[in-house]
Amino acid sequence: MKCPPKVSVTLAEALTDDLPPATKMVKLTLEHKIAACIAAWYLLSLITLWTNRYVVAELKVDSNVLSLAQLGMSVVCGFGSEMYLVGWVVIRQGLRQLMREGLKDMIVLGAVRILTVLFGLTALKYIAVSFTQTIKSSAPFFTVILTYLLLGQRTGWRVNVSLLPIVTGLIFCSLSDSSFHPIGFIAAIMSNCVDCTQNVLTKRLLNRSYSVGQLQLYTSVIAVVMQLMFLFYNWFTSPGEAASNDTASGHSNLYLVTLLVIDGLGFYLQSAFAYVLMSLVSPVTHSVANCVKRALLITLSIYHFGDVVTPLNWSGMVLVIVGVYVFNTAARIEREASEMSKGPMLPTSFVQIAKSTISELAEVRVHSGKLRSKPHKDRHRDTTWTMAGAADYARELLRRQFLEMSRNPPEGVSVGLGDDDNIFRWEILLVGPPDTLYEGGFFKAELEFPPNFPNMPPKMTFKSEMWHPNVYANGVVCISILHPPGEDQLNSQETADERWRPILGVESILVSVISMLSDPNDDSPANIDAAVEWRNDKDAFKKHCRRIVRKSQEDI
Structure with a gap:
């Protein structure tokens, strides 16, 4: 999916000659709007x-x-x-x-x-x-x-x-x-x-x-x-x-x-x-x-x-x-x-995890729904993960990905944990992509990861009000990357490559959601009312989007 263009730069950067003219124009236009x-x-x-x-x-x-x-x-x-x-x-x-x-x-x-x-x-x-x-x-x-x-x-x-x-x-x-x-x-x-x-x-x-x-x-x-x-x-x-x-x-x-x-x-x-x-x-x-x-x-x-x-x-x-x-x-x-005073978001015992990369931890192979560690040169025997071991692996993988996402999040995304510091439940803030109906919105969402992650994908739910063909009325996001891996016999239009794969990371999910906001898919909608309005009455759909964008700005 095509990602939205990046326009978030500082004013000092906008005044330099290293940035493209289009990026400078976007930033300077914002400065002019503020001054006006x-x-x-x-x-x-x-x-x-x-x-x-x-x-x-x-x-x-x-x-x-x-x-x-x-x-x-x-x-x-x-x-x-x-x-x-x-x-x-x-x-x-x-x-x-x-x-x-x-x-x-x-x-x-x-x-x-x-x-x-x-x-x-x-x-x-x-x-x-x-x-x-x-x-x-x-x-x-x-x-x-x-x-x-x-x-x-x-x-x-x-x-x-x-x-x-x-x-x-x-x-x-x-x-x-x-x-x-x-x-x-x-x-x-x-x-x-x-x-x-x-x-x-x-x-x-x-x-x-x-x-x-x-x-x-x-x-x-x-x-x-x-x-x-x-x-x-x-x-x-x-x-x-x-x-x-x-x-x-x-x-x-x-x-x-x-x-x-x-x-x-x-x-x-x-x-x-x-x-x-x-x-x-x-x-x-x-x-x-x-x-x-x-x-x-x-x-x-x-x-x-x-x-x-x-x-x-x-x-x-x-x-x-x-x-x-x-x-x-x-x-x-x-x-x-x-x-x-509430303390750091992550326990100090996990600070050393940042020294490893996501790719090192994500290099695993899937056999019959069970995870196996990557073979070393001096050790070729398979290690079958128990349920407890899988949960520990998921916890460590999520902590590494969280640290990486905190440092280098996708454009327009902010991640955090709740008050209980549960690494299996992330709080997400998505900024509406530029040049879309959701531009200027600040949408809160939650990613809930299963204990057997990355074998199975997380569940993403918008906590802010959302009006979109691919988001259920209760806020649950329905896109291919959040569907379990493998072929779906009931949906021949969706291939296994479009669905979740254990080699993917959280960043891929968030980029896909941002792309979803830029390009709604009304072929197999989750919210039928939104899809019908998107097809038949674009003006009414735009009014709905403007309302939720304004409400998200007031709730932030």
Whole structure:
């Protein structure tokens, strides 16, 4: 089978003359895409922030109306995105699941979303934009506190120490900011707290098979309904006050509606570009980009609105931004330390195995289903392996292959072991091959080896959702190389050379699976529904694939 082209190189390599022009172009195109996403994210965030300030502070538009516009555009754009990516059938299934299982949770999360937006807009009405963004940058402090209160999770000393510059900077800004107002300050703090609560609730719901897109769409719909109910109640109970609010700005209705639509569109798109960037870069890079965005918004807002900033105020802003970066670094170090504390993936007694090669261990001959060791010059007698001996041989062979695969895996493949370090069960991460329907996906799978490996092939099962003609609905992969060796009397189309042979290794299996993703075989499908859709409705098949790719990115 033809393997997918290799395109995973570093930027430094892409800038050298040793690489083919096509490879350079692929890498540079990725760099351009990342740069474009960052620029769009920054620009949309700035436009939305300043528009929010202008609408609530200058035009005196009710914060509830602006909140409704933002959440309403989230509904319109989110529904359009879901229709394009997955289609109406999948949306309808998700709505049915929502009505059966998660309506109460979605109502709570929708209410929290409303409060997050309203508190943020209220803060902009009373205090300077730069001060609002500084307070918002201190979100890690509130995240640590609320995570402990709501989930009981403690953080390490590095994270706790990193909170000091954030808190100190926030105090400096509060004491020296000329725009300080108690209502605005409390609203900004509450916006942080509610936003952190929203993140905790979102994480819980993501673990219940909801995607990020579904959560955004469903909670936006519920939030819009709740917002409309409040506005209608307010208009009916105080019609005079509502009318005065509508005409206070002195602008035409068309101007206000256009401005609200633009603001709502920017509100949605800035989040969309943030998610796109998250899928293109590492979490550390995204965190740094977010810190730079905050610093840029604060600085530009100071000059745009002519805010009076004292040296103590500048010091506070710098402390908050630096503290956020230190917090993210400390959190990453603690995660890595926690993983290292679980011990090495392989016992140290097997480190010496790496000195041997896979080919040395794989040089065996098969006779009547029994393994025999390779004959030596001074020893020609056959040694019949017992079941225990075969299992020991399989264990040693798998350890050698695992070490080799860890050093030099096929392109787009990562291997690991589970928490129990069982060498007969490998955890696989497959990256969707370039220029295929699965490009950009991160698919988790499991290889389960029998005790008599390599006499018999392993069983491969996708743990991530997979939509493919050659993968059963339960995730089990069905391709020739995973079938037992020998001829199959019931399948004359599949020769013995296409099936498993003991001389093959794990790398051959993974390369075949990657090739399967690039070129589905619908002649003898495992998933009939996927095969029929692949033959008869390519557009629907592509939508299914886009949905599982997006879900795999969110689950990684």
